[in-house]
Amino acid sequence: MTVLPDPGASRAVLIGCSQFDHMEQLPAVAGNLAALAETLCHPISWKLSPGNCVIVSNPASNDEVMTEIRSAAKQARDTLLVYYAGHGLIDLQNALQLALPKTHKQHVESGLPYDYVRQAVLGGQAERQVIVLDCCFGGLALGVMAGTPELVDQAAVEGSYLLAAASETSYALAPPGETYTAFTGELLNILRTGIPDGPELLELDAVYRHLRLALGAKQRPVPQARNRNTSARLALGRNRAFLPGLPVGSSASPNLDRRTWPSPEGIRTAQGFIAALQDVRQMSGLSQKAVSHRSGGRISGSGVSTLLTRETLPRTWTAVPAFLSACGVPDVQVEQWHTAWTRLRAEQASTTAAAQPPEQQITKPAAGTRGAWRRLTSRIGRSKPR
Structure with missing residues (x-):
């Protein structure tokens, strides 16, 4: 492929x-x-x-x-x-x-x-x-x-x-x-x-x-x-010469059956996930407004724009399937997208956890130490030059 x-x-x-x-x-x-x-x-x-x-x-x-x-x-x-x-x-x-x-x-x-x-x-x-x-x-x-x-x-x-x-x-x-x-x-x-x-x-x-x-x-x-x-x-x-996109506002492409939807299987990063969603929109031949209309209100035009311009992985799954289905992606492939999103979310959580030090390694100043330091600085402040 x-x-x-x-x-x-x-x-x-x-x-x-x-x-x-x-x-x-x-x-x-x-x-x-x-x-x-x-x-x-x-x-x-x-x-x-x-x-x-x-x-x-x-x-x-x-x-x-x-x-x-x-x-x-x-x-x-x-x-x-x-x-x-x-x-x-x-x-x-x-x-x-x-x-x-x-x-x-x-x-x-x-x-x-x-x-x-x-x-x-x-x-x-x-x-x-x-x-x-x-x-x-x-x-x-x-x-x-x-x-x-x-x-x-x-x-x-x-x-x-x-x-x-x-x-x-x-x-x-x-x-x-x-x-x-x-x-x-x-x-x-x-x-x-x-x-x-x-x-x-x-x-x-x-x-x-x-x-x-x-x-x-x-x-x-x-x-x-x-x-x-x-x-x-x-x-x-x-290929810009392959099935030119439809005019803005057009409801759907008459030749979608000839197109191969982007696969999410090889996606490794959040940037790649968003880039592939952008490819889906381009292949659909639909404007952001048309995608929203075809979703039946499940995702707004501004929601489509936010989804396609964000730099991080969506925190919830709600907007993505609405967008994909409105663009014409088959349900079986929407499930593949869900699998990829779940995998990336898990990898993201694992990376975040690995970057944080274990709780037992985080040491806090003892109350007695803070008190001793305050008493020392107080005495220094009261001392007079000889």
């Missing part, structure tokens, strides 16, 4: 190098970072909070990059996305090096080894990992030149999806005068406008296939991809 990540349990690190001391400048990379961050934080996509989407622009050193990747890998439990845009280089061992601003083309070892990134991502605890490389020779990360299947597998990140802008022998493209690089520009176009006649969610394999067709038609470098396990079913967002 294709899924959107839980935004509260997911992280993104976007690394871009547009300025170089010894190599050609890539001004389009700066545009890549800002636009991709905005897209990943957008309601139609992952709904990441800005704090969960870190931009590393023109880093001064490998340490600066690796610190951010390791921090994100440690925090992410659902999905970790690491993106790099800049120059790609090949070292003497035919391994990929990611250029930083001070990297010298004649001293490839001054770059950031891709393997460092791979190991940091592999060392994290995210269930799914996505690595996107918008650089020359990015296909090297896929293990294409490794020689044997065993080494190919070793080059990939377990349970991940690797997407490279160019093959292991090809250059990526940053067309002069364009706002974005060729690969990232096409990726952003897919995320913003969707795939005509494509799936409801922009799963990675569908995005990859469309990227190959679109870039190939423009005679631009053709991207490469490698999938491990089920990461191909991870979605980068909702």
